[in-house]
Amino acid sequence: MFRIVSRGRIKSPWIFHLNTGSCNGCDIEIVAAFTPRYDLERFGCLLVGSPRHADVLLVTGPVTRQMLPRLIRVYEQIPEPKVVVAVGTCASSGSPFLGSEMVEGPVDRIIPVDTYIVGCPPRPEAIASGIITAVMSKFR
């Protein structure tokens, strides 16, 4: 039974995307990864509207002070097992916003991150491969 569930997760990871103060660059590239040219949906991925349905959390942005409690809440709402993917340089390392009063990030200071996708913004191919790698290694 358990194996069926975990296979289902690998074949069809559902994704929730949270913007924690990004510049939109990464968010657009994530959406672009779902559109015909790159088509993440062929891997069974689906962008869902509620963290309670999701297996994968995509975080973009350097975690601003206002989004900090929301990030934690969204993280807690996702059922176990879950994968967290930090998309973009500013989610992975905080640069170039490091040093600002309003920035609490990077993401891995707040929640555990499984995969980092760097690039400002990363290409849709990179996002696709990052999500697939994370899912394959965690849900195996």
Add this chain to the structure above:
Amino acid sequence: MVVERNVEKEVEVEYARLRIPFGPVHPALKEPVSLRVSVRGEEVIDVDMVLGHVHRGIEALAEGRNLIQTLYLIERICGICSHSHTTCFIQALEEIGGIAPSERALYLRTLIFEMERIHSHLLLLGVMAYEIGFDTLFMFIWHVREKILDLFEKITGNRIHHAMNTIGGVRWNLTPQIASEINSCMKEMEKAVKYVRDIFTDGTVEKRICGLGVLDYSEALKLCVVGPTARGSGVDIDVRRDHPYAAYNDLKGNFSVITRRDGDVHARIEVRVLEIFESINIIRAILEKLPEGPIRPEENVLRLMRRIPEGEAVSLVEAPRGELFYFVKTDGKGGLRRLKVRTPTFSNLIGLKSMLLGCEIADIPVIVASIDPCLSCTNRVTIVDQRSGESKVVSLDALRRVVREK
């Protein structure tokens, strides 16, 4: 006074006034904004806006960095109109430093600028199609948009943040081969956008978006909305024509400012679709007229940066969403004393309230999307219109379903 209050209470009892928190994390919004919408039945009677979720303190950060670092920092204010931000900033610096970029550099700046406008408008049209539940069109438009991104990548090496501007010029040159590619891409683009225009004038789509979210002319003037939102309400403003910058002075004959009088969602969409055609015309004219010459000064940028004296300047450009304003004050040692950015969405959001009042719940995402909100650049204020009301939480998914079904 007392009587009035009683009346209001009665109404509340009768209709069970709901307060629906809409966002900040909401599938219909790609970015965090939270709207607190009060409704009576289906009708929206009040809107509160809470912004600031994406506030990163960029202006303060910029004051601690040197000009070149700031140039790349402010590019990250927004991922959609990154070139507008750097152009606006660089123009102010060049004014303070008395540096005149070459003709070719100005033309190349304009070229990227117009390509960015096409990409941004297409992005919005896609999102709009998605909001009215037309996924096929969304996919189609985003597929077309990839072609522009490919061109960006060929010219500058990056799809989103182009890093094209530098003090006194631009960083990348245009080879004849890329120019011919741009030309052929524009041909395809024209065909595709014509098709999109036909769909947006189709009866079914028109029925969904006509007469929705009306912002009339006098209201638009009063609230100082800018860009396509203002032009959709008949306000004839465009920085490109009114205060020409970069190469727009030479290109004046190659584009016209598009206005519509209706002020509804459909008018704003129409303005954007037609603006894409204008942009295509401008790009063609640029490729035709592109002068020869150097694209940047010989001198090292760091040395140029240190030469910029103390001073202040304001600068304006027409970003895809409207008028973008920068105030720059340098300290004469290669740093900044003050940077002030006023972005178009900030002006346009204020118009949102008059658009939303009286509409139905299911129309909220469509209307919000129609001003093309780009919140990553806007988050600096809190607009709160407080009024007591019973709060009852409606699940976001349920709301979403309502929206897509309509």
